[in-house]
Amino acid sequence: MYRDALKNNDKILSVAPMMDWTDRHCRFLHRQLTGRALLYTEMVVAEAIIHGDRERLLGYDPAEHPVALQLGGSEPEKLAEAVRIAGDFGYDEINLNVGCPSDRVQSGAFGACLMREPDLVARCVAAMKAVSDMPVTVKCRIGVDEQAPEIALSELANALVDAGTDALWVHARKAWLEGLSPKQNRDVPPLDYDRVYRLKQHYPNVFIGINGGIADLNQAVDQLNHVDGVMLGRAAYHNASLLTDVDRRVYGMDVPETDWDAVCAAMMTHAEAHLASGGRLIHITRHMVGLFLGVRGARRFRQILSTEAVRPGAGPEVIAAAFAAIDFSDLTAAA
Template identity: 80%
Template sequence: MTNTYSGTDKIFAIAPMIDWTDRHCRFFHRQLTRRALLYTEMVVADGIIHGDPVRLLGFDAAEHPVALQLGGSEPDKLAEAVRISAGFGYDEINLNVGCPSDRVQSGAFGACLMREPELVGDCVAAMKAVSTVPVTVKCRLGVDDQDTETALSALAERVIEAGADAVWVHARKAWLEGLSPKENRDIPPLDYDRVYRLKQDYPNVFIGINGGIADLNQALEHLIHVDGVMLGRAAYHNASLLAEVDRTIFGEDAGETDWAGLCATMMDYAERHIAGGGRLAHVTRHMVGLFQGVRGARRYRQILSTDAARPGVGPEVIAAAFAEIDMTDLTAAA
């Protein structure tokens, strides 16, 4: 493991997304980009302490660098979750202070913690005391009627004092009253300038930005102002853009993507997952967004969405889907 935040390089990350960025999704994304920082779904500290850590925390070594996002609001429990996770080898531990879902609010953590910067600072301090890897925070600009100038500053000041190695900011408020989690991803207006001002206030602290970023050109624009950029739905629904991350963001000449090699790797991975008692669809559901706009993509999606869900099918379904893609389109795009 290396300290992701110890160097001067910018960071490109794929956001933690509940029900999406599981271990199969992360393995797939890693085949497309060597440099992106991957995040788990949010894992609740209580679940780690009282549940099955292997099921909740296990991942493939190929996923590195990978960060574990924790949900919780009790410093002692978060510290215990960090201790348990240490044996799994994550490169970073991230505290969720941004999720607006009802089930998160009912547990008194997530975005509602924007109202309690002192408590968040205590949580970060407890996590830092037992962690051997960077501890970071992902937050919103504020919640409900909070003033985003004072709310974000108060949260950032406290967690930085507590030793947070980075602050990732989703550049929207969260409205905990009146908006669903889905609406909270689109309706509250984006305010990127507020995140830029936070970076100006903390020039020596890593500040990353998230929210509504659609492509790598927009990512590059943000990286003029902040240290890191995080894509969520755009990366998931159009995974092909990840094949350009290492070249576009980091200036690496990785050559043309080996699409046949990707197919073979995912078939092998799926075969191992099925042999362990899993289903093909657990893997292929994350691959549907590949090849947007390429001839054959519609049939590709149909095969992975329909055929892969049938009982008893194997990794040959992945080969059948890839066979529908006109690879000359991909070569021309490169």
């Protein structure tokens, strides 16, 4: 289904890959709220997959589908090997990171600095596609440092289309690799949505998605008037409740109101399994604190999760207690 959506340039909403945030517990939560949004892993370095604990790095709950794996790397052979390994895990998409500006990514010669090397990125994509029947996509910026976005993005896109990329997700800001921190790179460089719209106009038959500064679902839906896909990052993480309306507003599905008792029960069951495997409750609940932003009882909900989940022996009952603090009539009224 997801593969056909890419080929047909159908509208897709995704939750962005975010380091230290979109782990398997975050994705499991988000999947309780939307059945159709595309979910992304955190970036996983190809070298780590080749030499590391593959189940820890690549494992996920089958309920997460459709789910995409984001890879970091700049060596075609190693990326191809990582894709071969990931093939056994059944992801719906493999995405190459050409947009992250962090120091640790730059030190590995990948991420946003690859905007300067479109031919290398194209070779990486070609190598990945040669060993996989999964869609291979790229997430990039509109340029880095002193590059002119009109030229830099076109050069990258031209090379990637020739290499057969299945989609291009564009964070509509430049990345400044010198002088700005990764956090500043998410806010300081100005957004240029029009540059991404022009890219879509130039490639009407290529799936083009947009990312960056999209604060809510209304803005996301508006973006879909210009491009094929929209990617929500911090908005989806800090106010995850907005995902409950994605299936209806983006995918046109006739869906019932969210069954919050079922969401609570699913997260408790997930937590029980994680605890049984030696994990801690906080690994799960840290992703839930922004779930009911602006709803009566949300402050108490956050307080319970933040204080009780870290206690020794904390179990799924903490999640039940937190949900019990919410006045769900607020959510019903909003719907």
